[in-house]
Amino acid sequence: MNKYIFSIAVWMIGTMVAYGGPVDENQAKALASKYLINPVSMSESQTVAYSRGTKTVDPTLHLFNNQDGDGFVIIAADDRVGGVLGYSDRGRLDAANMPAPLIELLAGYSRAVEKVRVDSISVTPAYAKPPKAYVKPLISATWSQEYPYNYYTPRSSTSGKPTFTGCTITAAAQVLFAHRWPEKRPAGVILGEGAMAYDYYDWNNMLDDYSQGGYNQAQAQAVGVLMRDLGKLAQATYGVSGTRCDEGKVWNALQNYYNCTVRQLEKDLLPGGEFLQAIYNELSAGCPVFMTGGDHAFVYDGYDENGLVHVNWGWAGLDDGYFDINTAAVAAGGYGSDGCYYEKQLALFIHPNNGIIEPLSPKPVVLSINNNQALQFQVSEGMTVSSRIPAQLKGVGARNLAQDDNGAYTGQVGIGLFSEDGNCLHVFGKTGVLTWATYYNSYNFEYDWWGADLSEIDGPADGTYYLRPLGRRLLNNDENEWGNWTCMVNGNTVQMMVSGGKVTLIQSDDKPHLSLVGKPDVLEPAYAYSSQLAGIQLNISNLSRYQARGELQVELIGTGHLEGETYEVPNAYMMHMVAQRMTTTPWIVKFMTSYTGTTGNHELKAGKYRMKLRFNHNIETKTPAVYEIPVPDDFLLEVHPNNYYGRVTVTSVKLLDEKGNYAPSHHFNLSESPKVTLGISGYSKYITQNYYSTQMRYRLVNMKSGETAYTSKGYMVSIPRNNETNLTSSTSHTIDLTELAPGDYEIHVDIEREGEWLDRWNANTLRRKITLYNAVLPVNVEVTTFAAENLHDVASIASFGAPFDAIVPNGVKAWYVEQIQGDKVMLKALPEGHAIQAGSGVILTSPSMTGVFHMEKAPLSMPVASLTGNMLRACKDGNHVVTSQDHAYLIGSQNQKTSFCKVDVGSILDPYTAYLQHSSDAAVLQFCFVGDTTGIDRVEQDHKTKKPDGIYGLDGHQYSSASKPGLYIIKGEKRMVNKQRK
Structure with missing residues (x-):
């Protein structure tokens, strides 16, 4: 049976997507049809013990058999785990007769899906635009910690020697220098001589590079005062051997004194790849990222087309370069650092409130598990539905406290029991009221006093359940008002099986579970007796919560005429490989085909070889071990002869x-x-x-x-x-x-x-x-207004290009243009109670002053105005470059009067604005609001005519009487008729 399981585990197709999400049964069936002629989903009556036995809203796996014979496919119900997890052209899946090893394998897959779903609260910022192809280094400075950066730092009270600025302060200072922010020194800083006497930062006198000397005293003091202010406000502890300052205090200083919005992310607490994607997005937005890793603080400030991130280490340019952030290290770090900067990476995203960079919106304060141990139970078997199960949860902290007005999180911790359809049935182990005052506060809950007492509820009945760590916040102590129980960030799921009153828990074994996804992909062929590097890509899936670091060991085993030949691939490029948690990580295995080692000369001969993979988990682990990673039997690496003519390498x-x-x-x-x-x-x-x-x-x-x-x-x-x-x-x-x-x-x-x-x-x-x-359309847009000049009863005005059917806000009128008479633009009001049609341009006006109009997507029940013949064009989701064919006019001011002004070709128009399209030589066109009292007054004054005596609707039609309720123009004045006239 083990051989049967092996054939399933190794036949896996890779799924590495930028944006993952649920996979429904129809999508899964379409994928399964690539492997089975006629895939049929397993029937709902076949309850499988590894997962949700009946069809639910959110299944973890989709299982298909071949209706016409042998063969089956296993597909994840979430893209973040993988597409096809396994398949075979032999056998069938039968829930009633499923062998225990297969149940265990499927249980692992199911748990992996649950793990990526449990973090229901996103901690990464949302970005409106996708990341750029590459970002050149955003920081021009190559600063360090000694003179002149420590020009104003305190001297040792014992030796009188100058102290260092500290790597944390240097990193934060370089980020501020990149933004040239703030203009003024914050309140609470030390005043003194030289630049310390100024109330501003002398950015123009700060140099990119001081390492070559030749700078004057003003230039030395300019950078020195920035470093000293940061150190004081971040409460740095100065020393002649090194200065210490934790990133939490830097966060508070930047937010509270330097007028920045700040967000914190921890790499090891996010699903693999999500942290790096957030870094790319942040750098694409023009914001260098403050980092800590190992025992050092540094800055990520760019990346190349291959995804390697540029690091400014803060050592006057020493070792600055492009690195894989999973293995970022240098041979000899500065100032006694150990060089292992991949460890426990933490990022601060820093956005100055300078009107250029978009502020970071605060995330809700939530509880999180600040390690990879998560919720654990002391026993897994031999329990009943009335047992008390001792539980343990360590390192529970609160996230985003620095962005919360309350400054603390007060609440409770518990263990949620969830049904198969995702409903929380009960919360066990409710703690007393606890308070997290800072990010560094954490609580541990131990086996000897905490747990889940199943006797608190009646049952549970036979079936599959899930236990998850939860938290809830105390909103109002006086009124005993509480928020909802929510899953913790970096929380986990423990599966609970109930059968005949007996309870079994399926818990993680705290080991990396590595497997090869798909076949190895030969990037660069291998040639016998060659100095040319061979390259093979391996997509390595790690379904556990634990990131795995270690050495990859590769052995090639000869076939055919090479039977009995083996080749131990030299590990020069494979000493430190990283399998990121809960995702698939691509590895490149590159190697020489001949070398001389301690055991003599080794060389690959031309022919075909099988591949054997072992992973020596020997970095960042308390339990080192070697794990085999199976490779499909039918993968053979072909080694070409040394005289292979015309070798081609594509470098990019x-x-x-x-x-x-x-x-x-x-x-x-x-x-x-x-x-x-x-x-x-x-x-x-x-x-x-x-x-x-x-x-x-x-x-x-x-x-x-x-x-x-x-x-x-x-x-x-x-x-x-x-x-x-x-x-x-x-x-x-x-x-x-x-x-x-x-x-x-x-x-x-x-x-x-x-x-x-x-x-x-x-x-x-x-x-x-x-x-x-396909871009996801917004559901609301803020439109910046202009102060209207000499438009009667109009104080605020704006143009709007609707990306969706939009509601006209209360107190605002929307207008469109059907005709232009000479230099008069006849603006016609939208019918009351109608939405603005998606893709249309309109003019918005308000009689009161306001900075923005808040535009919301209209409900489906609201009628949408038909704007046939409208001459206002919408700028939709991108910045529109004006062409000669646009004949564009925008809202502007001419002679202290708001008008439509002609736009130069090549001008860039903002998203969600609108322009008037009209072929004319006139530089300025005038507003005329048709159907509005003000507009009629102005038109009459311009044409020297009398007010009309008739009754008109807002659409311009004349009526014999105002017989129905509504708005009318009666003798030139707008009136609301609420009752029918008799």
Whole structure:
């Protein structure tokens, strides 16, 4: 039976998506159909012990058998765990006769889905725009901790020697320097001589680099006062061997004294990959990230096209460069640091309130588990429905306290019992009222006094349940008002099985559970007796809560004429591999095909080899162990002969926009009809000519299904020998991305050789990826207003391009334009009670002064105004560049009067604004509000006519009488008729 389980575990297709979420049964069935001719979901009557036995709102797994024979597929019900978790072309899934090892395997998959779902409160900021393709370093400074940075730091009271600024203070100062913020020194700082006497920061006198000398006293004092102020307000403890200051006090200083909004993120408490994505987004927004890791504070301030993050270490430029944040380390850190900066990484996102950077909105204060141990129970078997189960929960803290007005969290902790449909049935182990006064407060709940007493409830009945750590906040002590019980951030789920009154818990074994997702992908072929590096990508899934660090051990075993041959791959590039928690991590295995070691000479011969993988979990663990990672039997690594002619290496794929510039982002909004042009860099080796001429093509592979979604035509290319060359001009190919479905795609480059297409890349980087998405439309928009000039009864005015059917706010009128008479723009009011049509442009007015109009999405029940012939055009979700065909006019001021003013070609219009489209030579057009009292008065004054005697509706039609309730213009005045006239 073990062999049967092995065949399931290793046949897995990778799913690495940027944005995960639930997978319903129809989506799962479509994926299953790629492996089974006629997939059929397991019947609801077949209750499976590993998971939710009946069909529920949120299943953890989708299981399919082949209706026409053997074979089955296991698919995760959440993209964040994986798509196809396993499949086989032999056997069937039968809940009634499922062997225990298979139940255990499926239970692990099910728990993995539960784990990624339990963190229901997002702690990462939301960003309106996708990340850029790359961000050059945002910080120009290369500062350090000694003179002149410590110009004003206190001297030792014993030796009189100057003290260091401290790495924490230097990192925070460099972030502020990048923003040149604030202008004024905060309240509460020390005043003294030189720059200490100023009430402002002398940013212009601060240099990027002081390490070469040649600076004057003013320049030394300018940077010194910034460092000293930060140190005082963050309560640094100064010393001649090093200065200490924790990041929590820096957070408080930046928020309370430096007028910044701040958000904190901890890498080890987030699902793998989420932290790095947040870093990319933050840097794309122009904000360097303050970091702590190991025993040091530093700054992330950029990243390259391959996803490596640029680090400013705060040592005057020493070792600054691009790093994988999972293994960020240097050989010898400055000032006695140990160099292991990947440990316990914590980020502060810092946004100055300077009117340029968008402030970070506060997140709710919630309880979190500040370690990976989570909720544990002392026993797992031998219990009944009336047992008391001792429980343990350590390191419970409160998040986001610094952004909360109350400054503390007062509440309770408990253990929630959840049914299969996600309802909380009961809360066990309610603690007394506790208070978390700072981020550093934490509580431990121990086995000897805390637990879940099942006798508190009647039952539970036979079935599957889930136990989760919960917290709730005391909102009003005087009135005993409480918030709802909510799941803790970084909380976990423990499955509880009840059968015949007996209770069994399925708990994590606290070990990494690593498996290979899909087959190994050969990036750079292996050549016998070659100095050229071979490269293989492994997608390693880690379904546990624990990040796993250690050494990868690879053995190649010969087949065919090489039977009995083995090759221990040199581990020079595999000493520190990281499998991120609860996700799939791509590893690159790169190695030489010959080397000399302590056991002699070793070399790979031409032929085919099986691969054996072992993971030595020996870094950041108290229980080191070696785990085998199974590899599919049918994967064979082919080693080409040494005389293999015409080796091609593709070093990168360039992504260009329609103007030939580098694409600003590798995320493409399909609603914008995007196109992308591809080009490569690369070289050839082992040829006699200067160029290797062949055909090439591009392929886009859907990373979810593993299928090729797009293949370009093949065309001739000449690849230079030995030297990497940018070949974009000769390998340019444009793709209309609207032909593809939303999703994540990997770009492959195929080279033709002897009538066969061969996939070629390199051993140093992962393949280039792109993400296609449909933009999620907003449900509310804030429209900035202008102060109206000389418009009667109008104080605030704005244009609005509606991205959705929008409600006209109370006290605001919406207008559209059907005609223009000379230089008079005739604005017509929307009917009362009607919504603004999505995609339409309107003018909004209010008789009172206000800074913004809050526009909300209209309910489906509200009628939408038909704006046929409207001459106002909406700027929707992107910044619109005015062309000569737009004939655009915007709201402006001319001679102290609000008017429509002509816009220059090339001007950029903000999203969700509107412009008037009218072909005219006039520089200014006047407002005329048709149907409005003010508008009629103005038109009459302009044309020197009398007020009309008739009765008019707001739509301009004349009526014989105001016989129905509504708004009318009667003798030139607006009147509301509430009753029918008799």
